[in-house]
Amino acid sequence: MSTHIGAQAGDIAPVVLMPGDPLRAKWIAETFLEDARCYTEVRGMLGFTGTWRGQRVSVQGSGMGQPSLAIYVNELFREYDVRSIIRVGSCGALTEDVAIRDVILASGACTDSSMNTHRFGGYDYAPVADFGLLSRAYAAAQAMPDVTTHVGLIMSSDSFYSPRPELMEPMVKHGVLAVEMEASALYTLAAEHGGQALCVCTVSDHIVTGEETTSAEREQTFGAMIEIALTAALADSD
Ligand SMILES: O=P(O)(O)O[C@H]1O[C@H](CO)[C@@H](O)[C@H]1O
């Protein structure tokens, strides 16, 4: 067992899907996996391992924000020999080029967090997705005619309720499509540990138009991004 995950060695698959919401993890396990077993309930941050099309895969909640995600990602890479982590999250659209329920494959993640400022002593590091995962996710998304998918930058913010929303304007002018709260730390930690990472998000609310989904929809209806993530992670890993 690690400090925050109540699993034994071998309980967790080399490939992990990671939603922020532990109840989305439960829904993913119950909806997409066969023979799913819960391996941790520590702090209610549920984790499951099962199979998808015959291949082992785990689903682990991360909680909200980069410090919480970093605890789980560090323990997965350091103590459970995890190879790939794909965040399956919700996000808020920052531009009318993106619509509610669209899927975003985050090629890179900007941030207002100080985590990487500390890590790199003030230099700007560019946290990016693993290219193999990203290209396989893009191919999987292209095979879904009913899903509109974008590839581009997202913003990983420390604040859901931003005290300075005007600071998003230059970000949008420089290509940032949406805001969420974890991808930058995930990409940085994957690089540190020699692992692979990708963030796939579904637009749950629209900062420009004011449209939003319910908490039940955010928990249980973002199935397209799960199919994309599973295909990207497991399509070539036999
Ligand atoms: O839906 P999840 O995966 O939790 O992701 C988004 O939702 C939370 C905020 O409501 C943050 O964690 C943000 O990144």
Ligand SMILES: O=c1cc[nH]c(=O)[nH]1
């Ligand atoms: O972090 C998030 C997630 C969804 N919507 C937002 O506006 N922010």
